[in-house]
Amino acid sequence: MKIIQNFRNINNQIKILSSNVNLIVVSKGQDINNIKMILNEGHLDFGENRVQEAILKWSNILAINKNINLHLLGKLQSNKAKEAFNLFNYIHSLDNEKLAKIFSDLEKSSLKKIKYFIQVNIGNEIQKSGIDISLVSKFVQFCQIDLKLNILGLMCIPPANEPPDSYFKKLYELNISNGLKELSMGMSDDFTIAIKFGATYVRVGSAIFGRRSN
Ligand SMILES: *Cc1c(COP(=O)(O)O)cnc(C)c1O
Numbered sequence: 001m002k003i004i005q006n007f008r009n010i011n012n013q014i015k016i017l018s019s020n021v022n023l024i025v026v027s028k029g030q031d032i033n034n035i036k037m038i039l040n041e042g043h044l045d046f047g048e049n050r051v052q053e054a055i056l057k058w059s060n061i062l063a064i065n066k067n068i069n070l071h072l073l074g075k076l077q078s079n080k081a082k083e084a085f086n087l088f089n090y091i092h093s094l095d096n097e098k099l100a101k102i103f104s105d106l107e108k109s110s111l112k113k114i115k116y117f118i119q120v121n122i123g124n125e126i127q128k129s130g131i132d133i134s135l136v137s138k139f140v141q142f143c144q145i146d147l148k149l150n151i152l153g154l155m156c157i158p159p160a161n162e163p164p165d166s167y168f169k170k171l172y173e174l175n176i177s178n179g180l181k182e183l184s185m186g187m188s189d190d191f192t193i194a195i196k197f198g199a200t201y202v203r204v205g206s207a208i209f210g211r212r213s214n
Helices: 002-017 032-039 051-064 078-087 097-108 133-146 165-177 191-196
Strands: 022-026 045-048 069-072 090-094 115-119 150-155 182-184 201-204
Touching (some): 002 022, 002 191, 032 051, 051 069, 051 078, 078 097, 097 133, 115 133, 133 150, 133 165, 150 165, 182 201, 191 201
Parallel strands (some): 022 045, 022 201, 045 069, 150 182
8 A cells, every 4th residue: 555655664764864753644634544544553643734624533533542642733723722722732833822821721720731832933934824033932931931831842834945954954953042852843845854954753744645635
């Protein structure tokens, strides 16, 4: 099966480059049979972009497999934060105070803790979400000190149609200067480059499943 081959190849490529990288299989837009092929390989980390789609696809699977880690990668609206909190283990797209406060309140009234990445608008693009580079330190401290959130590190999506190297390097340096240990960067086209620049979580979809229609 092509999907399984792709998955194994990517896992091998990652292992050759580093022993310290977590592969997130991005299953947005995929039907459940494709996802099950990867689950049958024993893989436990999956990424989704939309809360509603993730609830529909994953609720039944999570009920029988408690070891799966779901990662929210896409933009999150505040009114979906509670549902996201209940479903996901990792949020990679934390990028504003309002959302951070909501999660902090949810954690206070729950035993659940989430692991967070702060999304940075590393290419300073108007249309991209993510926090401005100049505000990263302040926001990291606000989340860690005022809100007691478990911030693992920074996350970015570099500008399209440009070599990502300088953006990955910049995010790596920002991560270090903020005392953070994990780094979420690299997708199908550039995960090997991201690993060379210190990524510890790579998010790969189409290189495993083929092109998405949506
Ligand atoms: C869709 C998506 C990915 C996966 O992209 P591919 O190019 O299919 O590997 C990774 N990260 C984010 C934030 C995404 O939205």
